[in-house]
Amino acid sequence: xxxxxxxxxxxxxxxxxxxxxxxxxxxxxxxxxxxxxxxxxxxxxxxxxxxxxxxxxxxxxxxxxxxxxxxxxxxxxxxxxxxxxxxxxxxxxxxxxxxxxxxxxxxxxxxxxxxxxxxxxxxxxxxxxxxxxxxxxxxxxxxxxxxxxxxxxxxxxxxxxxxxxxxxxxxxxxxxxxxxxxxxxxxxxxxxxxxxxxxxxxxxxxxxxxxxxxxxxxxxxxxxxxxxxxxxxxxxxxxxxxxxxxxxxxxxxxxxxxxxxxxxxxxxxxxxxxxxxxxxxxxxxxxxxxxxxxxxxxxxxxxxxxxxxxxxxxxxxxxxxxxxxxxxxxx
Amino acid sequence: xxxxxxxxxxxxxxxxxxxxxxxxxxxxxxxxxxxxxxxxxxxxxxxxxxxxxxxxxxxxxxxxxxxxxxxxxxxxxxxxxxxxxxxxxxxxxxxxxxxxxxxxxxxxxxxxxxxxxxxxxxxxxxxxxxxxxxxxxxxxxxxxxxxxxxxxxxxxxxxxxxxxxxxxxxxxxxxxxxxxxxxxxxxxxxxxxxxxxxxxxxxxxxxxxxxxxxxxxxxxxxxxxxxxxxxxxxxxxxxxxxxxxxxxxxxxxxxxxxxxxxxxxxxxxxxxxxxxxxxxxxxxxxxxxxxxxxxxxxxxxxxxxxxxxxxxxxxxxxxxxxxxxxxxxxx
DNA sequence: ATGAAAGCGCTAACAG
DNA sequence: CTGTTAGCGCTTTCAT
Numbered sequence: 001x002x003x004x005x006x007x008x009x010x011x012x013x014x015x016x017x018x019x020x021x022x023x024x025x026x027x028x029x030x031x032x033x034x035x036x037x038x039x040x041x042x043x044x045x046x047x048x049x050x051x052x053x054x055x056x057x058x059x060x061x062x063x064x065x066x067x068x069x070x071x072x073x074x075x076x077x078x079x080x081x082x083x084x085x086x087x088x089x090x091x092x093x094x095x096x097x098x099x100x101x102x103x104x105x106x107x108x109x110x111x112x113x114x115x116x117x118x119x120x121x122x123x124x125x126x127x128x129x130x131x132x133x134x135x136x137x138x139x140x141x142x143x144x145x146x147x148x149x150x151x152x153x154x155x156x157x158x159x160x161x162x163x164x165x166x167x168x169x170x171x172x173x174x175x176x177x178x179x180x181x182x183x184x185x186x187x188x189x190x191x192x193x194x195x196x197x198x199x200x201x202x203x204x205x206x207x208x209x210x211x212x213x214x215x216x217x218x219x220x221x222x223x224x225x226x227x228x229x230x231x232x233x234x235x236x237x238x239x240x241x242x243x244x245x246x247x248x249x250x251x252x253x254x255x256x257x258x259x260x261x262x263x264x265x266x267x268x269x270x271x272x273x274x275x276x277x278x279x280x281x282x283x284x285x286x287x288x289x290x291x292x293x294x295x296x297x298x299x300x301x302x303x304x305x306x307x308x309x310x311x312x313x314x315x316x317x318x319x320x321x322x323x324x325x326x327x328x329x330x331x
Numbered sequence: 332x333x334x335x336x337x338x339x340x341x342x343x344x345x346x347x348x349x350x351x352x353x354x355x356x357x358x359x360x361x362x363x364x365x366x367x368x369x370x371x372x373x374x375x376x377x378x379x380x381x382x383x384x385x386x387x388x389x390x391x392x393x394x395x396x397x398x399x400x401x402x403x404x405x406x407x408x409x410x411x412x413x414x415x416x417x418x419x420x421x422x423x424x425x426x427x428x429x430x431x432x433x434x435x436x437x438x439x440x441x442x443x444x445x446x447x448x449x450x451x452x453x454x455x456x457x458x459x460x461x462x463x464x465x466x467x468x469x470x471x472x473x474x475x476x477x478x479x480x481x482x483x484x485x486x487x488x489x490x491x492x493x494x495x496x497x498x499x500x501x502x503x504x505x506x507x508x509x510x511x512x513x514x515x516x517x518x519x520x521x522x523x524x525x526x527x528x529x530x531x532x533x534x535x536x537x538x539x540x541x542x543x544x545x546x547x548x549x550x551x552x553x554x555x556x557x558x559x560x561x562x563x564x565x566x567x568x569x570x571x572x573x574x575x576x577x578x579x580x581x582x583x584x585x586x587x588x589x590x591x592x593x594x595x596x597x598x599x600x601x602x603x604x605x606x607x608x609x610x611x612x613x614x615x616x617x618x619x620x621x622x623x624x625x626x627x628x629x630x631x632x633x634x635x636x637x638x639x640x641x642x643x644x645x646x647x648x649x650x651x652x653x654x655x656x657x658x659x660x661x662x
Numbered sequence: 663a664t665g666a667a668a669g670c671g672c673t674a675a676c677a678g
Numbered sequence: 679c680t681g682t683t684a685g686c687g688c689t690t691t692c693a694t
Contacts, residue, residue, distance in 0.1 A: 003687060014665045019689065027663055046445045050390060051687035053381035054670050069409075075401035079427060091446060094425055096410060114377045115422065224613075282555075334671060345681045350673065358679055382671035385686050 002045045011039035022047060062090045062305065063116040065107050067099045067124040071221075072249065072277035074122070077143075081120065081298040088302060090117075101125035113138050118305035139308035141301045145190040151316045153308070155300045157323045159191055162290045163198025164205075165325050166244050166272045169288070171206050173331060175242035175270055178203070179214040181229050181254055182221070182246025182274075195246045195274065214240060218250060226253025227260075234261045241269060242331070248273035248280045248289055255283060255330065270331040285329030296321040333376040342370035353378055393421045393636065394447040396438050398430045398455040402552075403580065403608035405453070408474075412451065412629040419633060421448075432456035444469050449636035470639035472632045476521040482647045484639070486631045488654045490522055493621045494529025495536075496656050497575050497603045500619070502537050504662060506573035506601055509534070510545040512560050512585055513552070513577025513605075526577045526605065545571060549581060557584025558591075565592045572600060573662070579604035579611045579620055586614060586661065601662040616660030627652040 004022075008015040013036060020028050021036040022045075028036075039045075053059050064081055066074045082092045093116060097103045104126045108119070113136050122143040123131060131142065132151050142154035170178050180199040184192040200210045213236075216229040226245060233239065234257065245251035251273030258269050265271055265285055273280055273289040280287030300319040335346040335353075342349065344367060351359045352367040353376075359367075370376075384390050395412055397405045413423045424447060428434045435457045439450070444467050453474040454462060462473065463482050473485035501509050511530040515523040531541045544567075547560040557576060564570065565588065576582035582604030589600050596602055596616055604611055607622030631650040 001687090004689095005687085015688085016666080016690085017664055020664085023689085029663060032663080048385070048687050049445050050381055050384035050388075051670090052689075054379070054385045054672085054686085055688045055690085057381075057670075059381055070401050070403060070406035072401060078400075082427075091424065093422065096413075114380050332671090335673095336671085346672085347674085347682075348680055351680085354673080360679065363679080379671050382686090383673075385670090385688085386672045386674085388686070 001048070002043045003048070004045075007036065007039045007043055007045050010043055011036045058117050058309075059115060060089065060091055061093055061116045062302075063093045063095055063107070063119045063121075065095045065097060065104070065119060065121045067097055067122060069094060069096045072279060073247070073275045076277065077294050077297065080294050081301070084295065084298045085302055088306070090302070097124060099124035105130075108134060108140070109136060117309060120301045120305070139305050141304045143297065143301065145194055153304045153317050153319075155297050155304070155319045155321060157292045157297070157321050159194035160198040160201065162274070162292075162323045162325075163195040163244065163246075164202040165198075166274070166288075166290050167199050167202035168205070169325055169327065170242040170244065170270055170272060170331060171202065173242075173270060177214075177240045178242040178244060179216060179233055179240040180244050180246070181216040181218070181226065181233070182250050183215045183217045184219075184246075185217055192246055199244055218246075221247045221249055223249045223253035223256075226250035227257045228253075230254035230257035231261070234258070234263070239263075239269070243269060243271055245271065245273045248275040248277040248287060251287055251289070251330075252279060252283055255287070265330050272331050276326060280328070283330075288328045288331040289326050290323055291326045292323045293321050332379070333374045334379075335376075338367065338370045338374055338376045341374055342367045389448050389640075390446060391420065391422055392424055392447045393633075394424045394426055394438070394450045394452075396426045396428060396435070396450060396452045398428055398453060400425060400427045403610060404578070404606045407608065408625050408628065411625050412632070415626065415629045416633055419637075421633070428455060430455035436461075439465060439471070440467060448640060451632045451636070470636050472635045474628065474632065476525055484635045484647050484650075486628050486635070486650045486652060488623045488628070488652050490525035491529040491532065493605070493623075493654045493656075494526040494575065494577075495533040496529075497605070497619075497621050498530050498533035499536070500656055500658065501573040501575065501601055501603060501662060502533065504573075504601060508545075508571045509573040509575060510547060510564055510571040511575050511577070512547040512549070512557065512564070513581050514546045514548045515550075515577075516548055523577055530575055549577075552578045552580055554580045554584035554587075557581035558588045559584070561585035561588035562592070565589070565594070570594075570600070574600060574602055576602065576604045579606040579608045579618060582618055582620070582661075583610060583614055586618070596661050603662050607657060611659070614661075619659045619662035620657050621654055622657045623654045624652050 004015040004018050007018045017032060018036050021033050062085055064078055069075055069078060078094055085092045095107050104123060119138060119140040121140055140152060142152055145156050145159060167178055180196060182192055183196050203210050216233055218225040218229050226249060243254060245254055251271050255265055255271055258265050263269055273287050276289045276291030280289055300321055335349050338349045339346040348363060349367050352364050393416055395409055400406055400409060409425055416423045426438050435454060450469060450471040452471055471483060473483055476487050476490060498509055511527060513523055514527050534541050547564055549556040549560050557580060574585060576585055582602050586596055586602055589596050594600055604618050604620040607620045611618030611620055631652055635648060
């Protein structure tokens with residue numbers, strides 16, 4: 001192993017100077033810098049991460065905790081977070097909770113707390129109160145809405161506004177009977193709740209009243225549930241002419257159900273999803289959707305952690321990432 | 332932060348003894364151990380990972396490099412690897428290459444080499460020769476077959492035998508005209524090649540000759556490709572009465588195509604997949620498949636790394652994990 | 663602009 | 679069975 005001192009000896013300087021070069025410090029004479037860099041290259045020097053971490057009191061590791069990594073939305077978000085964090089010198093550890101409260105709890109308290117400098121957490125089962133009562137000193141930032149705005153930093157998108165835009169787009173296209181697919185009364189999920197709110201608000205603005213039989217509940221956000229819920233909507237005979245789905249996965253399941261029923265999208269039924277997952281760009285027809293700015297979500301989360309690690313102890317922040325309506329073939 | 336010395340002072344022993352307790356060393360008097368443990372709990376002591384790593388010359392981190400994490404097979408394998416490695420005291424960093432050769436190369440050489448103690452690598456684009464020519468001292472173990480058995484440790488399953496079993500199962504069920512779906516001539520993928528070999532061998536044993544028009548090629552292992560390839564097989568009019576698919580994803584796509592064509596599975600066409608992914612347990616009908624022992628794959632890979640890190644410099648090993656045929660509704 | 667040196671918290675060799 | 683202590687390689691204060 002090549003150490004700082006080896007490079008120093010090779011370049012004929014002190015290790016202090018080599019360290020300065022490695023860490024891009026100012027105040028190193030250009031000639032010295034060049035000489036040191038040449039030695040670094042010649043010897044193939046790589047800083048020892050463990051030693052650096054010990055000295056700095058940091059591990060350089062962040063944890064990204066998500067319910068499931070094999071869902072298009074989270075895997076996309078994870079991939080972006082990893083890439084963006086990398087540019088910033090962080091390494092991201094991805095943890096999957098399967099929505100299990102016990103595992104969420106274990107990852108949050110202790111367990112990893114010595115290993116990572118910060119945590120980006122997309123909770124599923126844990127309540128806002130429990131999250132807020134965390135003792136650990138490791139900074140944490142939450143992804144997604146949570147009822148009652150807990151005293152913890154979190155990054156969100158304007159779900160109410162986005163849902164409203166989606167529905168207004170359908171209304172603008174001449175659709176008069178729009179259903180919502182993805183309501184989650186049982187799960188008490190705040191994100192779903194907000195999208196439902198936006199849906200109703202759009203109807204209200206258009207002078208329509210919302211109807212309970214036009215809000216299809218689901219028990220998960222998976223494709224199969226979208227298929228099931230849509231099939232039920234169609235089974236009544238009194239079918240809507242457009243459906244706003246709370247996720248692209250649900251929308252793709254719904255799309256299949258519409259086709260299975262011998263109807264056409266968007267002619268008979270227009271469809272709008274949420275998330276902008278890859279599959280929606282290749283479905284037939286392609287899927288209109290709300291695209292949250294995932295890069296921005298990752299950037300904001302990292303920004304908060306960086307600030308907190310730098311000692312920022314201002315009150316918990318709520319950061320909103322932008323989104324946009326992407327109009328494609330299904331509407 | 333609570334340090335070893337704080338615990339030592341609190342318990343009235345030396346840090347050596349505390350270290351012994353923390354590391355589960357033998358030769359600590361039960362009474363002493365209890366007292367020290369009490370102090371650890373009372374103070375909430377957590378070992379400093381960076382210091383330990385520096386001292387041990389290890390990071391405690393392993394990298395798992397896969398083409399894509401959002402594929403059911405790899406996400407399942409990754410989840411198991413993470414869990415099993417955890418029991419062993421390792422933390423696993425998951426890296427996705429998207430099958431991109433440049434990214435594979437970067438992850439393999441340098442980049443992370445200072446950060447992890449070992450690498451479990453499931454290559455996609457890189458050739459065996461290139462993998463073998465790696466200079467890095469960090470031990471690596473490859474997942475999956477590679478032509479020419481490169482001088483690198485790897486963990487495989489008996490793809491030829493497994494494929495043969497799958498086809499023999501179909502033959503035993505009275506199927507006489509069995510197609511193979513998933514051939515990859517263009518990609519030069521060794522795994523696909525071996526499954527093709529097993530398919531042909533089973534036919535040969537049954538006294539049948541293989542036919543080029545019964546081997547459907549694909550350009551990826553995704554569901555959509557399975558759908559496309561199956562649709563083409565059906566379009567000829569001369570349809571087979573069973574299809575052995577080289578992955579469950581392909582099989583699920585194929586299943587859809589059969590249903591779309593107004594045919595029934597398994598009555599008109601029997602289907603067998605490969606991988607035993609979750610979805611195959613819930614499809615209609617459920618999917619018969621070859622189930623590689625993923626836990627065992629992870630265990631073997633970790634075993635090799637552990638041995639190599641312990642100084643084992645014997646010639647490269649090829650370890651074979653078991654598999655079994657899981658018969659379900661589709662055959 | 664560069665050098666000397668302390669010390670981050672831990673493990674393990676050495677001593678008893 | 680337990681104590682003492684030397685570093686692991688690096689960053690950074692203090693000095694020049």
